[in-house]
Amino acid sequence: MYLSFIVMIVLGAIVIGRAFYIQTVEGKFWSRMGDSLHLKYMPLEAERGTIYSEDGNMLSTSIPIFDVYVDFGADGLREKGGKRFKENVDSLSIYLARLFKDKTSAAYKKEMQLAYKNEDRYYTLKKKISFVEYAQLREFPLVKQGRNKSGFIIDPRDKRINPYVLLANRTIGLSRDNATRNVGIEQSYDSVLRGTSGQRLMRYIAGAYMPVEGAELEPENGKDVITTLDTYMQDVAENALMKMLVGNNSLHGTAIVMETATGKIKAIANLGQLKNADGTVQKDQAGNSIYAEDLNYGIGKATEPGSIFKLATLLSLLEDKYVTKNSLIDCEGGVKQFYGLKIHDTHPNHVLTVKDAFAASSNVAFAKMADQYYHAQPSKFIEHLHHLRLDTITGIDITAASGRPLIKKPANRSWANTTIPFMAHGYEELVTPLHMLMLYNAVANNGKMMKPYLVNSFREYGADIKTIHPQVVVEKICSDETLAQLKECLQAVVDSVHGTGHKILFDSAYAIAGKTGTAVTALNNKGYNKGNKIYQASFIGYFPANQPKYTVAVVIQNSNESKLVYGADVSGTVFKEISDRIYGRFLGSKKFITTSVDTTKYNYYGMKNEWGSIFNTLKLPYKDSAGGGYWRSTTMQNNAAVLKTTAYTTTGTAIIPAVIGMGLKDAVYLMENKGLKVMATGRGRVLNQSLPPGAAFKKGTTITLFLN
Structure with missing residues (x-):
């Protein structure tokens, strides 16, 4: 009992002594520890800056x-x-x-x-x-x-x-909570946009x-980023590209507009087919593929360029004085074997000048010339490509990991006797559309190659705090003599009757110079046999050709279901629509008057009472041959207007109305009164609608209207 009592007294003394020690000696430390468990500072995020066009x-x-x-x-x-x-x-x-x-x-x-x-x-x-x-x-x-x-x-x-x-x-990018997963400008300029975080107790x-x-502790808000993009040009490029992709059932495509003198990217559209989880293509109710900006194809996807690469080959041959634009070359009927492999032309050609061979895009001619002059000295050809920065990343201010070019060197294990002939007309090398655009823009810019860029300045409280200026990456890509011949050859592609771009691009109010390209590619890497072979269509050019202001690259990957496959028909058509609209908005000064007397092809749509008001104000005779209903289409015949009932506009019926040709106000009014949800892209009148007129629908269905 005594022993137990003594042990209890000793333990009690230890406890009291320890408590006294903690309270007096360690008191401040544990007080701070207690506060830290109940109070702590957490980050207070700054307001992220805005990205402007x-x-x-x-x-x-x-x-x-x-x-x-x-x-x-x-x-x-x-x-x-x-x-x-x-x-x-x-x-x-x-x-x-x-x-x-x-x-x-x-x-x-x-x-x-x-x-x-x-x-x-x-x-x-x-x-x-x-x-x-x-x-x-x-x-x-x-x-x-x-x-x-x-x-x-x-x-x-x-x-x-x-x-x-x-x-x-895709170019503007996505801003996520985890900044390392951002893309585009949101990623590249994250440190500028995000500002400095504050703290909150x-x-x-x-x-x-x-x-x-x-x-x-208040955060410091992020700076605004002013891009080089122009919303009108971007809208035009995106709509023109979308129209071709949907109409031709293509896989994906890109359209890039560059300001010739500065290298500013004024527009960059990247559209690809959306896929379901099982890999099938998403379709709308009309059966058309659905496209979205899923990948930056213009900057981030290097492919075999096809015939647009012939400009680099031609520059090398002219600069080395091996040929001139007037030198004659035998195309041998459009078929020739090179070390056991055949190279074909789309159309049979015989003896042509170099200029005409370029305009007609003869694969045989360029393979022959490159093989003749560079087979024994391939490094000389490769040096030209290096000088043109075709083996170097573009330096544009957003990252694209897969956009690295690949130009073969003689030391590569895959180098063969056939490499030079095939490289000469756009195969056995990988470059992005932006690489090729830089080359064409340099020709348009009198030999000065500009670094492409997407951001003009950083702005804080409405005032610029940093301005980014144009940067020259190659002062002179070639001699003036070579440059003059290159420009003449590029313009012949459009102006010459036998030029591959003549049919689509010649009929313009301004001069266009450029080059078509049609590259054979393998579908899903399954090889180049007939069942899997598809075509990449390209057109890169500049306008107006005599005083270039803008250079445009359009590259579209077709599918095995595409009706149009050639560069001029596919990408040339998109280029023409983009250049026409940019020229009309920013460059054109002439007023064009139509000479057509038959105006029946011009159809417009709207409400009956509004048409009556317009025609009465204009003192123009008109005839309403429709009768009931509110909506009318109108055509002009013999200087008089004829109003007709439009299809599928009856109120209350559960079928999709036809609104192509209407203004957005009328189209939205009609669609929403029927119970449809409307999304619209573009400006002007309705060019297309995602759901076909006359189709049945359920209330609340979303329909997209494409305006142009």
Whole structure:
């Protein structure tokens, strides 16, 4: 007993001594430790900067969203036995149910009463509400009494949106919570856009961290980024490309517009077929493939370029003085064997000048010339390609990991006797469309190769704080003599009757110079046999040819179901639409008057009473041959208007109306009155609609209208 008593006294003394030591000697340390467990600073994100187009439109911006929490342990909410909460919970529940429409007022009341009973200190009421919803919430019963009395805590943060949705989406990029997964400009200029985070003191109470009011270190907001993109040009490029891809059932394509003198990228459209989880192509209700900006094909996808590469071969031959544009070359009927492999021309040719061989895009002619002059000295040809930066990354200010070029060297294991002949007309090398665009732009720019770039400046509070200037990467790609011959050959592609671009591009109000290309590629890497062989169609050129302002590259990968496959028919058509619209908007000064007297091909659509008002004002005779209904199409015949009933416009019927030719206001009015949800892209009148007229539909179906 004595021994036990002594042990207890000793243990008690140790406990008291230890407590005294902790309280006096280590007291400050443990006090700080206790505070650190209950208080800590958490990052307060800065407002991310906005990305603008050169013409001042928002391309990517942040909008505020709000998370709503309630501190049911707040003193003001629980005083007087919770009188304030009990008096307002019914009306607050009704208002919340009306605003969010996700629960009944009874469900909201039950949840809040349970949270009040449990004294939840950081109860999540609603997340990601909009500013409009937040503004209404602030006026609700109880909430409007303020944070201390209501317990309501509003936590604001930003949500990133692209107001133009599809427009240059892949180039502008995506901003994610994890910045390492960003793409495009959002990735490359993340350090500029994101700003500097602040800090907010948070207190740990009842299992959750709550902000300490007034204990914040404000963040420094991000800078705005002003791009080189022009929204009109981007819209034109995207619509022209989309129209060809949908109409020709192509796999994917890109269209890039570069300002010749500076290297600014004014537009870059990248569209590819969307795939389902099982790898099949997504289709709309009309059976057309659905396209979106899934990959930056213009910058990030290196392919065998085909005949557009002949410009590099021609430059090498001219610069080395082996040929001139007037030298004669025998194309041997369009078929020739090179070391056991045949090279073919699309059309049989015999003796042509170098200029005509370039205009007619003779594969045999360029393979023969390259083999004759560079077979024994391949490094000389490769040096020219290096000087033209075709083996070097472009340096554009967004990353594209797969966009590295591949130009074979004689030391490569895959080098063979056939390499030079095939490289000469665009095979056995990999380059991106942007690489080829830089070369063509250098020719248009009198031999000066510009670095392509996408950002003009950084801006803070409306003032530029840094400006990015054009940069020359090659001062002179060739001699003036060679340059003059190159320009003449490029213009012959369009102007010459036998030029591959003549049929599509010659009939213009301005001069165009460029080159077509049609490269044979393997579908899904299954080989080049007939069943898997598909074609990549290209056209790169500049306009106006005598004083170039813009250089445009269009490269489209066709499918084995595409009706059109050749460079001029596919990419040349897209180029023509883009150049026509840019020229008409920015460069054209002449007023063109149509000489046609037959105006029946011009059809316009709208409401009957509006047509009557227009024709009466113009004192133009018109005849309404339709009778009932509100909607009319009109044609001109013998200087008089004829109004007719349009198809599928009867109100209330569950079939898709025909709105092609209408203005957007009328088209949206008609579609929405029938119960359709409308999305629109482009400007002007409706050029196409994603769902065919006359088809049945369910209420709430989304239809996309393409305007041009």
